[in-house]
Amino acid sequence: MSTNNLLAQLLGTAPGGQSTNEFLAQLLATDLTGPAGPQGPAGADGAQGPQGPAGPQGAQGIQGPAGAAGATGAAGAQGPQGIQGPAGAAGAQGPQGVKGDTGAAGAAGAQGPQGPAGPTVFSGATPQPLGTAAAGASGTGSDAAHVHAHGNLAGGALHSAATTGAAGFLSAADKTKLDGIAAGAQPGDVTAVTGTAPIVSSGGTAPAISITAATTGAAGSMSAADKTKLNLYPAVSGLAVGQVIRATAAGAVAFGAVNLADTDGVTGILPIANGGTGYSTAPAFTATRTTNQTGIASATATKVLWTTEILDSAATFDLATSRSVLQAGNWLLTISIVYAMMTPPENTSLNIYLFKNGAYFVNPVGAILPNLANYYGVTATLIITGANGTDYYEVYVGQNTGATQALIGNASLSTSWVGVRL
Numbered sequence: 001m002s003t004n005n006l007l008a009q010l011l012g013t014a015p016g017g018q019s020t021n022e023f024l025a026q027l028l029a030t031d032l033t034g035p036a037g038p039q040g041p042a043g044a045d046g047a048q049g050p051q052g053p054a055g056p057q058g059a060q061g062i063q064g065p066a067g068a069a070g071a072t073g074a075a076g077a078q079g080p081q082g083i084q085g086p087a088g089a090a091g092a093q094g095p096q097g098v099k100g101d102t103g104a105a106g107a108a109g110a111q112g113p114q115g116p117a118g119p120t121v122f123s124g125a126t127p128q129p130l131g132t133a134a135a136g137a138s139g140t141g142s143d144a145a146h147v148h149a150h151g152n153l154a155g156g157a158l159h160s161a162a163t164t165g166a167a168g169f170l171s172a173a174d175k176t177k178l179d180g181i182a183a184g185a186q187p188g189d190v191t192a193v194t195g196t197a198p199i200v201s202s203g204g205t206a207p208a209i210s211i212t213a214a215t216t217g218a219a220g221s222m223s224a225a226d227k228t229k230l231n232l233y234p235a236v237s238g239l240a241v242g243q244v245i246r247a248t249a250a251g252a253v254a255f256g257a258v259n260l261a262d263t264d265g266v267t268g269i270l271p272i273a274n275g276g277t278g279y280s281t282a283p284a285f286t287a288t289r290t291t292n293q294t295g296i297a298s299a300t301a302t303k304v305l306w307t308t309e310i311l312d313s314a315a316t317f318d319l320a321t322s323r324s325v326l327q328a329g330n331w332l333l334t335i336s337i338v339y340a341m342m343t344p345p346e347n348t349s350l351n352i353y354l355f356k357n358g359a360y361f362v363n364p365v366g367a368i369l370p371n372l373a374n375y376y377g378v379t380a381t382l383i384i385t386g387a388n389g390t391d392y393y394e395v396y397v398g399q400n401t402g403a404t405q406a407l408i409g410n411a412s413l414s415t416s417w418v419g420v421r422l
Contacts, residue, residue, distance in 0.1 A: 195209065198212045198221070232252070282420055285314075285316045285419050286310040286417070286419075287322075288415060289415045290409050292340060292406045292408060294404075294406040298400055298405075299398070307319075307409065322394060323393065324392065324394075324419060328387055328389040330385045330422045331419050333382050333383075333384060334380070334418045335379065335381075335416075336417075337350070339375065339376050339399065339406065339407060339408065340407070341406075348400065350397075350398075351398040355395075357391055375408060377414070
């Protein structure tokens with residue numbers, strides 16, 4: 001079956017009454033190329049073809065870098081000996097050889113002429129020259145009868161120094177001692193006398209000996225004035241405990257008890273440590289109000305502000321702060337408070353409080369004063385023990401009338417604070 005017939009069979013009757021050939025011609029004239037499909041996988045490598053003929057030789061390349069030096073070759077065989085060189089310089093002279101044996105003695109020489117005759121004897125006064133065996137040397141000699149002065153040689157040591165048992169030279173120390181002895185002096189004579197304070201010596205062989213008078217800083221002899229003063233005081237034998245020296249008359253003293261009635265009675269201030277007060281009079285103070293103090297609220301502690309300081313013998317009270325710094329010791333305090341009010345309600349309480357260093361200290365039990373012209377008040381007395389001189393004290397008051405009250409202030413000391421050290 002031809003291709004056209006196969007296509008006509010496959011496609012069926014050509015459209016539009018066209019013949020199969022016409023339809024195929026039209027179909028072939030039409031671009032029937034579809035879109036490219038995906039690339040298929042690479043095929044396997046084919047077998048290697050035969051080697052082609054060799055190409056012509058290429059141009060010579062540039063020379064490469066020099067290679068590393070080769071290892072040193074083995075030493076060659078020794079060459080023939082060269083001709084002899086010139087002679088070297090002469091060497092240094094060697095050490096001297098060992099001394100040879102002594103040669104045989106020569107023949108004796110002829111005898112020389114005889115010299116002049118010398119003196120037959122030594123001089124008794126002047127030493128005579130003497131020959132010696134050594135060439136160029138000579139000496140002198142003397143007759144046995146020759147003498148010269150003794151001790152003329154220098155040095156002072158021809159003999160040993162003299163001792164108590166043997167004669168000899170006089171030593172320098174002995175000479176010094178000898179020169180220090182007065183002419184005619186005998187053993188046991190006094191040559192000098194010294195003294196140790198307060199003993200004083202004028203020195204020498206006939207010294208004047210004296211003693212200085214005693215002072216408050218150095219011992220010595222007692223003066224007549226000191227002896228007179230000492231005689232004024234009686235002997236201490238029989239002195240009783242507690243007795244003192246008292247002037248019994250002009251220029252006379254005796255031991256006895258203190259008598260304050262005497263004109264020599266004790267005056268001054270006895271310190272606290274010795275049982276006194278430390279003051280000429282006992283410290284005391286008095287403070288008061290001369291005007292009313294209002295604003296005393298009910299059921300509230302209110303500080304009393306004092307307006308007048310009447311007495312303060314030891315600077316104990318400070319009016320500016322209404323405080324008292326009690327001197328060390330025991331104190332008696334009396335506080336009086338008077339209110340200006342009508343008849344107080346039943347069960348009214350009037351209180352006095354003593355504060356110490358700004359805090360409540362004690363509420364002394366007081367006695368309420370009776371109605372005096374519509375004035376009611378309270379007074380209290382207490383003792384402060386062991387005051388230390390630094391703590392400060394203040395007076396506070398309280399009332400429970402249910403209304404604000406006022407404190408009376410006047411010249412009659414109705415409201416006052418009094419303290420005295422016991």
